[in-house]
Amino acid sequence: MAYNEENSYLDMELLRFTTAGSVDDGKSTLIGRLLFDSKSIFEDQLEHLENSSKRRGLEHTDLSLLTDGLKDEREQGITIDVAYRYFATPMRKFIIADTPGHIQYTRNMITGASTANLALILIDARNGIVEQTCRHSFIASLLQIPHLIVCINKMDLVDYSQEAYEKIKANFKSFSSKLNVSDIQFIPISALNGDNVVNRSENMDWYEGSTLLYNLENIHIASDHNHIDCRFPVQTVIRPKKDEYHDYRGYAGRVAGGVFKKGDEVVALPSGFSSKVKGIHTMDGEVEEAFAPMSVSITLEDDIDIGRGDMIVRSNNQPDVSQDMDVMLCWFGKMGPKPRSKYALFHANNEVKAMVRQVYYKLDINTLHRNEEDTEVKMNDIIKVSLRTTKPLMKDAYTKNRLTGSLILVDESTNETVAAGMII
Amino acid sequence: MSRYNLTHLKELESEAIYVIREVFAQFEKPGILFSGGKDSIVVTHLAQKAFWPSKIPFTLVHVDTGHNFPETIKFRDDLVADLGVNLVVGSVQNSIDKGKVREETGKDASRNWLQISTLLDTIEEHGFDALMGGARRDEEKARAKERFFSHRDDFGQWDPKNQRPELWNIFNGKKSYGEHFRVFPISNWTEMDVWQYILSEQIEVPSLYVAHQRDVIWRNGTWLPNSEHIKLRDGEKVEEKQIRFRTLGDITITGGIESKADTIEKIVSEVAAARQTERGNRADDKRSETSMEDRKKEGYF
Known part of the structure; x- marks a missing residue:
């Protein structure tokens, strides 16, 4: 492909990936x-890092100081929150959601995972699969991250042994058969020495796959969005008070699924009124x-009553419309739900009230064991x-559409x- | 590229428009913090796209330190007239005159911290419940932890350790009376994205961003513009150089870089080759390792 330096950015794609990890597994080194190697660290940042590392009495430059931005994180040497990092190659722009890996930060991992196309799982080649590996993989599967890359790191410390790599790979495959992840790649790397990160390793001729960066640049992400089931949650209605647009009534929103076209037969939910798409508008014409994730305004042939929280869908493919649902929840609050507790519920630009009627079970995210006895939620x-x-x-199963299948609960006394x- | 995939710029644009529409829908009196810098210009442009063919439904809010580049103020006034939007100006000079804040004195004094008080007073006086800004996570390490919807308490303070998690594209803008939100629609953009977007959308920016001849003084490793607010120190001299600014702050603290980039195309190439971060020439960030976090906690932009 001929690559034109001047306007190559006009066809770059965006890939969002998440990583989770603890202090020692080499996550910071890998990032x-x-x-x-993609030249995204600047000279003044590097100088800053070198100075900070020296002040802390470290012998080498501690790259984690780059991702840990808050005063407390830098003092304690840990990642507390989700940190977002950016880098770009001529092929793609990348957004990394870098999250802590410890169980007490599950909510941060879930947050980072919610918008990711891809999860990067790091395994220390010396230790193989540990509790954290299972946890991160399970979260990736729960949040339906479409792609998983498992990096078996620190290969330099196991003499670049193919046997060690194959063993961990086999163990992971057997464990992940319980999970719902379709696309898994394995790569043996040494983040410290750079083996198979950006450049192919000279120490592992037995590995025939591609490098991590090559995978990140080439994984097919166009079908990560649902392009089948048409869903258009309405954010707001645009009614210009201008003579030339006197009758303009545009429903503004971001396509959550499917492909909308001019002339499509559509239904507005929950009212059930049908109409046809008259036009799809942007300021550029x-x-x-x-299609998802475009932000547009849709006008309809008929003047029907549609407002924020309503959903425009295709007549022949409609979501479930109901007041009762089973949901997997990750609990973020300090106190769990009491029986019949009520919350504000946000879903697809809609706000309603919700009551937790029953807790069926609690899931152990290390073993996937379902605990039906102890349902005290923390x-x-x-x-x-x-x-x-x-x-x-107006909802779909999360496995069908991450946007119309997701919701949050808000405590109305604290607004948290x-x-x-x-x-489900 | 597949037929149903957006370019990174289109996806970032679409995300920002979504966030801006959420602000309009979830708040009663939202505004845009407008500094006249490229990032707030891009946010304003995106707001225009989000509500086209309606006018921008937000007030522009400018905190005027009295130490602006004259070009920035002219640009602001022209844009406001062009868009037909309301402008609210909070004046740091007024806050000083009323005795609410005291001007810093001594070497490297600036009005940077003073803006916080004027900003919070302006928010309270006009009853803004959400203000959008052009801050980006790639700019600075404390900003890397910032949410799209960032909650501020009664005192306008940011509590970085107690932030609301943000999942999928669901934003929780619920608040108690007296609290407000800061919203950052271009959180996920980098300096490069902003310039590429300005180029591809042909957005007008103040001439200060492109290379021009200017009288400057070499101080603290950067070319500070000569102005009535600056006093020459021993050994310093005014020189004429061809420079441009990568960020626009107060004229007293914003340093320029020597550059030949006199078009937006050339700026994009220059940014691609840059080996220093854009805020590296901002004296306000150099005060300590956590100066941005400290200012943000108090209520800074």
């Missing part, structure tokens, strides 16, 4: 390596079709519940987001 617990809402939601939910 540092990707940023370094009308477009022929709109922060970071993953639970399956039954919810009832005051008004019907207390849970993230995936509709």
Whole structure:
């Protein structure tokens, strides 16, 4: 492919990936390596890092100081929050959601995973699969991250042994058969020495796959969005008070699924009124079709009553409309839900009230064991519940659409987001 | 590229428009913090796209330190007239005159910290419940931890350790009376994305960003513009150089770089080759390792 330096950015794609890890598994080193080798660390940042590392009495430059931005994180040497990092190659722009790996930060891992196309799982070649590996992989599967790359790191410390690599790979495959992940790649790397990160390793001729960066640049992400089931949640209605647009009534929103075209037969939910798409508008002009994740305004042939929280869908493919649902929740709040607790529920630009009717079980995210006896919910617990809402939601299963299948619960006394939910 | 995939710029644009529409839908009196810098110009442009063919439904809010580049103020006034939007100006000079804040004195004094008080007073006086800004996570390490919807308490303070998690594209803008939100629609953009977007959308920016001849003084490793607010120190001299600014802050603290990039195309190439971060020439960030976090906690932009 001829690559034109001047306007190559006009066809770059965006890939969002998440990593999770603890202090020692080499996550910071790996991110540092990707940023370094893609020339995304600047001289003044590097100088800053060198000075900070020296002040802390470290012999080498600690790349984790780059991702740990808050005063407390730098003092304690740990990642507390999700940190977002950016780098680009001529092929793609990357957004890394870098999260802590410890169980007490499950909610941060879930947050980072919710928008990711890809999860990067790091395994220390010396230790093989540990509890954290299972946890991160399970979260990736729960949040339906479409692609998983398993990096078996620190290969330099096991003499670049193919046997060690194959053994871990086999163990991971057997463990992940319990999970719902379709695309898994394995790569033996040494983040410290750069083997198979950006450049192919000279120490592992037995490995015939591609490098980590090559995978990140080439994994097919166009079908990560749902382009089949048309869903258009309405954010707001645009009614210009201008003579030339006197009758303009545009429904503004971001396509959550499917491909909308001019002339499509559509239905507005929950009212059930049908109409046809008259036009799809942007400030740059009308477009022929709109697909996820485009932000557009849709006008309809008929003047029907549609407002925020309503959903425009195709007549022949409609979501479930109901007030009762089973949901997997990750609990973020300090206190768990009491029986019949009520919350504000946000779903697809809609806000309703919801009641937790029943907690079916609590899931141990290390073993995937379902605990039906102990249903006392604490922060970071993953639970399956039954919810009832005051008004019907236009919803899909999370496995079908991450945007119309997800919700959050908000405690109305503190306004805190207390849970993230995936509709079953 | 597949037929149903957006370019990175289109995806970032679409994300920002979504966030801006959420602000309009979830708040009663939202505004845009407008500094006249490229990032707030891009946010304003995106707001225009989000509500086209309607006018931008937000007030522009400018905190005027009195130490602006004259070019920035002219640019601001022209844009406001062009868009037909309301402008609210909070004046740091007024805050000083009323005795609410005291001007820093001594070497490297600046009005940077003073803006916080004027900003918070302006928010309270006009009852803004959400202000959008052009801050980006790639700019600075404390900003890398910032949410799209960032909650501020009664005192306008940011509590970085107690932030609301943000999942999928669901934003929780619930708040108690007296609290407000800062919203950052271009959180996920980098300096490069901003310039590429300015180029591809042909957005007008102040002439200060492109290379021009200017009287400057070499101080603290950067070319500071000569102005009525600056006093020459021993050994310093005014020189004429061809420079441009990568960020626009107060004229007293914003250093320029020597550059031949006199078009937006050339700026994009220059940014691609840059080996220093864009805020590296900002004296306000150099005060300590956590100066941005400290200012943000108090209520800074």
